[in-house]
Amino acid sequence: MNALRGIACAALLVLPGSALAQETVRLTVASSHPTTIPWIGMIQTHFMTDVDRRLAEGGNYRIEWQEAFGGTLYRANATLSSVEEGVTDIGWVFSYLEGARMPLSQVTAYTPFSTNNVPAQLDTMRDLFETVPEFRQEWEQYNLVFLGATGSDSYDLYTKTPIASLDDLQGMKISAPGVLGTWLRGTGANAVDGALTTFYTDIQTGVSDGVLSLALGVLPARLYEVAPYITRVRMGVVFSGGLAINRDTWDGLPEEVQEALLAAGDYYSRSHAEDLMVRHEAALERIVENGAGQNPPVTLTVMPDEERQRWVDALPDLAGEWVQAGEARGLPARQFLSAYMDGLRARGETPARDWDRMD
Known part of the structure; x- marks a missing residue:
C-alpha cells in the first residue's frame, strides 16, 4: 500500500492557453480505533482535510485516500508494526502500549501530577522530537516518519x-x-x-x-x-502516541506532498490538544x-x-x-x-x- 506503487497520473486539466498535469497520489490511512474516538475522527476532519486543502492550493497533486479505520486492517496491539511494515501508509501509532520498544515515549506515565494542560504537554513532546535525537530515533528506527502527537484528557x-x-x-x-x-x-x-x-x-x-x-x-x-x-x-494527562507515515511510502512522495503532510500533522496535533480540553x-x-x-x-x-x-x-x-x-x-x-x-x-x-x- 505504499505510495511507491500509488503515484498515478490523473487527467489533464485543460485551462485556457495552458495545460496543467495533476498527479494523483494514492495513500491508505488506517487506525485500530473507530472514528468516534476524538483523535481518530480528527484524522479525517482535520489532518486529511488540511492535506487536501494545501495540495489544492498548489494545484499539482491530489490525494486519493483509502480509509481503513476502526480496526479494519489491525488491532490496538499492532499499530506500530502495521505502519512499520506498510500494512497501511499512514496510521495512528499507540506508543503508550509499546513500553519496551518505545521507552522514552513513556515519560509522561512516570510523571503524574505534572500538568493537566494538553496543549502544553503535546507542544513539549513535539519540541523534544525535534531537539532530542534519541527520541526521534525511537520512532524512526521502526521505518516511521512522525507527523503529529496525540494525548489524553485528565x-x-x-x-x-x-x-x-x-x-x-x-x-x-x-x-x-x-x-x-x-x-x-x-x-x-x-x-x-x-x-x-x-x-x-x-x-x-x-x-x-x-x-x-x-x-x-x-x-x-x-x-x-x-x-x-x-x-x-x-x-x-499523558502522551499516547502519534500519527505516522511509513518511511518507504514517504521516500516515494514528491516534496510538495511531504510538506503538506507535515504541516497538516502539526495542525492536527494542535487542534486535537485544544479539542481535548473542551471535550x-x-x-x-x-x-x-x-x-x-x-x-x-x-x-x-x-x-x-x-x-x-x-x-x-x-x-x-x-x-x-x-x-x-x-x-x-x-x-x-x-x-x-x-x-x-x-x-x-x-x-x-x-x-x-x-x-x-x-x-
Missing part, C-alpha cells in the same frame, strides 16, 4: 463509594490501565490491571471498587452507572446529567488541595525508577526527563512535584 477517580480524603483509598481495589497503576502506589489502594472494555464488569462483580480513568472513556462506557462517585483529582469538561457535565436519575445519583466532588498534595507526596520516585531503567538501556533518560519537565515549566506549567529534582 485522569480522575470513579468509585462505588465516596472519597472524602486520601485515607478512604486505604485497602480499596482500583482498576487502572497498565503502567498507570503505579500512580496508586503510596495511597494504600491496590491497583487492578484492566482496560475500558473490562472496567464495568470488574466493578459490577467486585473485582475492583472503582477506576482511575478519563471522562472521555467513562462516558461512552457508562462506568458511572456502577461507579457513581467522581472525585476530581486532576492527576494529569473533557463537556464529558464530565454529560456524566453528571446522565447519572442524575440513577440510584445512587452521580456525584462529583473535587479532592481538596491538601489531600491532593498528600497523594503527590506519598508517591515513590516513579520518575527516578524510570530513569534508572532507561539508563540501564543506554538511553539519556535523565536528560530527557529534565528536558520534558523544563518544557512544561517554560510553557507556564507548575508541576505539583519536581520529578527531575528528586536527588
Whole structure:
C-alpha cells in the first residue's frame, strides 16, 4: 500500500492557453480505533482535510485516500508494526502500549501530577522530537516518519463509594490501565490491571471498587452507572502516541506532498490538544446529567488541595525508577526527563512535584 506503487497520473486539466498535469497520489490511512474516538475522527476532519486543502492550493497533486479505520486492517496491539511494515501508509501509532520498544515515549506515565494542560504537554513532546535525537530515533528506527502527537484528557477517580480524603483509598481495589497503576502506589489502594472494555464488569462483580480513568472513556462506557462517585483529582494527562507515515511510502512522495503532510500533522496535533480540553469538561457535565436519575445519583466532588498534595507526596520516585531503567538501556533518560519537565515549566506549567529534582 505504499505510495511507491500509488503515484498515478490523473487527467489533464485543460485551462485556457495552458495545460496543467495533476498527479494523483494514492495513500491508505488506517487506525485500530473507530472514528468516534476524538483523535481518530480528527484524522479525517482535520489532518486529511488540511492535506487536501494545501495540495489544492498548489494545484499539482491530489490525494486519493483509502480509509481503513476502526480496526479494519489491525488491532490496538499492532499499530506500530502495521505502519512499520506498510500494512497501511499512514496510521495512528499507540506508543503508550509499546513500553519496551518505545521507552522514552513513556515519560509522561512516570510523571503524574505534572500538568493537566494538553496543549502544553503535546507542544513539549513535539519540541523534544525535534531537539532530542534519541527520541526521534525511537520512532524512526521502526521505518516511521512522525507527523503529529496525540494525548489524553485528565485522569480522575470513579468509585462505588465516596472519597472524602486520601485515607478512604486505604485497602480499596482500583482498576487502572497498565503502567498507570503505579500512580496508586503510596495511597494504600491496590491497583487492578484492566482496560475500558473490562472496567464495568470488574466493578459490577467486585473485582475492583472503582477506576482511575478519563471522562472521555467513562462516558461512552457508562462506568458511572456502577461507579457513581467522581472525585476530581486532576492527576494529569499523558502522551499516547502519534500519527505516522511509513518511511518507504514517504521516500516515494514528491516534496510538495511531504510538506503538506507535515504541516497538516502539526495542525492536527494542535487542534486535537485544544479539542481535548473542551471535550473533557463537556464529558464530565454529560456524566453528571446522565447519572442524575440513577440510584445512587452521580456525584462529583473535587479532592481538596491538601489531600491532593498528600497523594503527590506519598508517591515513590516513579520518575527516578524510570530513569534508572532507561539508563540501564543506554538511553539519556535523565536528560530527557529534565528536558520534558523544563518544557512544561517554560510553557507556564507548575508541576505539583519536581520529578527531575528528586536527588
